[in-house]
Amino acid sequence: MTKEEAIRKLEQYGQEHVLAWWDELTGEQQASLLEQIDRTDLAVLDNCKKRGHTYPRGTFAPMKTMELPEIDARREEFAEVGREAIRQGKVGAVLLAGGMGTRLGSDNPKGMYDIGLTKHVYIFQRLIENLMEVVRQTDAWPRLFIMTSEKNNDATIAFLKEHAFFGYREDRVTFFMQDMAPASDYDGKVYMDSKWQISTSPNGNAGWFSSLMKAGLLPLVEQEGIEWMNIFAVDNVLQRIADPVFVGATITAGVEAGEKVVRKNAPDERVGVVCLEDGRPSIVEYYELSQEMMDAKDDKGEPAYNFGVILNYLFRMDALLRIAKNELPLHVVEKKIPHIDENGQPIKPAEPNGCKFEQLVLDMIHEFKDCLPFEVVREREFAPIKNPTGIDSVESARELCRQNGIEL
Numbered sequence: 039m040t041k042e043e044a045i046r047k048l049e050q051y052g053q054e055h056v057l058a059w060w061d062e063l064t065g066e067q068q069a070s071l072l073e074q075i076d077r078t079d080l081a082v083l084d085n086c087k088k089r090g091h092t093y094p095r096g097t098f099a100p101m102k103t104m105e106l107p108e109i110d111a112r113r114e115e116f117a118e119v120g121r122e123a124i125r126q127g128k129v130g131a132v133l134l135a136g137g138m139g140t141r142l143g144s145d146n147p148k149g150m151y152d153i154g155l156t157k158h159v160y161i162f163q164r165l166i167e168n169l170m171e172v173v174r175q176t177d178a179w180p181r182l183f184i185m186t187s188e189k190n191n192d193a194t195i196a197f198l199k200e201h202a203f204f205g206y207r208e209d210r211v212t213f214f215m216q217d218m219a220p221a222s223d224y225d226g227k228v229y230m231d232s233k234w235q236i237s238t239s240p241n242g243n244a245g246w247f248s249s250l251m252k253a254g255l256l257p258l259v260e261q262e263g264i265e266w267m268n269i270f271a272v273d274n275v276l277q278r279i280a281d282p283v284f285v286g287a288t289i290t291a292g293v294e295a296g297e298k299v300v301r302k303n304a305p306d307e308r309v310g311v312v313c314l315e316d317g318r319p320s321i322v323e324y325y326e327l328s329q330e331m332m333d334a335k336d337d338k339g340e341p342a343y344n345f346g347v348i349l350n351y352l353f354r355m356d357a358l359l360r361i362a363k364n365e366l367p368l369h370v371v372e373k374k375i376p377h378i379d380e381n382g383q384p385i386k387p388a389e390p391n392g393c394k395f396e397q398l399v400l401d402m403i404h405e406f407k408d409c410l411p412f413e414v415v416r417e418r419e420f421a422p423i424k425n426p427t428g429i430d431s432v433e434s435a436r437e438l439c440r441q442n443g444i445e446l
């Protein structure tokens with residue numbers, strides 16, 4: 039892209055300030071900035087105006103969850119189906135590790151966070167320790183895809199190599215990077231990271247499938263005969279990956295997708311809740327739940343919208359390919375965005391100061407024809423680390439590890 043073309047594009051989106059330092063830049067910096075302007079989707083910035091607005095939704099209805107008593111009664115049957123699928127190489131796993139972990143406040147990738155007290159226990163290590171249990175049960179090594187972003191890719195790879203992948207086979211691990219989206223102030227003016235770099239951030243965890251395709255990994259998926267992808271978050275230190283019982287239950291149900299869920303601990307708990315929307319599976323965010331939905335009861339007298347997702351999904355590959363082109367909602371999220379000010383001075387904000395634009399994996403659920411909500415015991419499988427202290431924190435995750443006999 040030439041400078042003139044860049045000016046035209048910036049004018050079109052009201053972002054002329056991006057070239058404020060042009061004359062101070064070296065030739066190389068100028069070229070890099072032009073290249074970034076060319077590949078950055080500036081149209082998303084207009085969504086800043088929609089901050090706080092929610093998307094129009096359809097008609098919600100309760101969705102039946104497979105609950106623990108049924109799972110317990112059929113545990114061995116499901117586990118055998120799941121183990122067999124894993125042995126045949128039909129199950130791959132995708133670790134979503136492209137997030138910035140801004141709430142935790144560490145500059146390193148979240149997976150490098152050490153929750154140990156008497157020894158090192160890194161988040162990545164905890165995840166792989168759990169996956170190794172599946173390896174022991176099946177004698178198979180599910181392909182582990184790790185999605186990073188350009189902000190944390192090198193640090194993530196170097197860390198895992200340094201720790202010999204915590205015992206996982208390196209040749210069974212494949213990294214890919216997700217796409218980035220520009221980040222802006224509340225008026226939709228893009229922030230600058232430096233005088234020649236637009237501030238960008240990962241485009242949300244729903245970016246995983248298009249990024250996997252863009253990285254040219256579909257032939258590998260096909261070649262290995264992967265039929266199911268287990269997508270999971272980096273920050274749950276009790277996360278069960280390629281769980282044979284979950285895999286087996288989803289395959290047996292004959293559905294396109296499965297989602298692990300926990301029983302909500304309060305009607306207004308801040309989790310996405312499984313439901314039907316216009317007859318198709320969906321997830322309603324806690325802030326979209328009406329009082330009526332919170333009060334609704336099922337035929338057993340239990341809350342009708344009682345199960346929340348924990349960012350552990352199983353998706354069938356053929357269905358993923360079918361829905362790949364569908365447009366998902368774009369969420370405008372308020373975050374702390376480090377940048378340079380108009381004098382070129384670096385600013386590291388203590389409070390949210392602008393918008394990032396993300397598509398979320400939970401919105402993929404509504405694209406599938408059917409989905410199995412699969413209940414798990416919260417205390418055994420859900421210990422997310424979002425914050426340094428308080429709810430969903432290092433402290434609460436340590437306590438849950440202790441309850442599960444995990445030495446820290």
Ligand code: UTP
Binds near residue numbers: 137140216273424
């Ligand atoms: P969160 O929604 O908790 O976001 O991610 P985050 O970026 O990690 O943390 P905060 O909000 O800045 O504090 C849930 C999961 O989705 C992944 C994260 O790595 C985590 O596993 N994720 C999130 C991505 O892989 N890419 C993204 O663009 C966003």
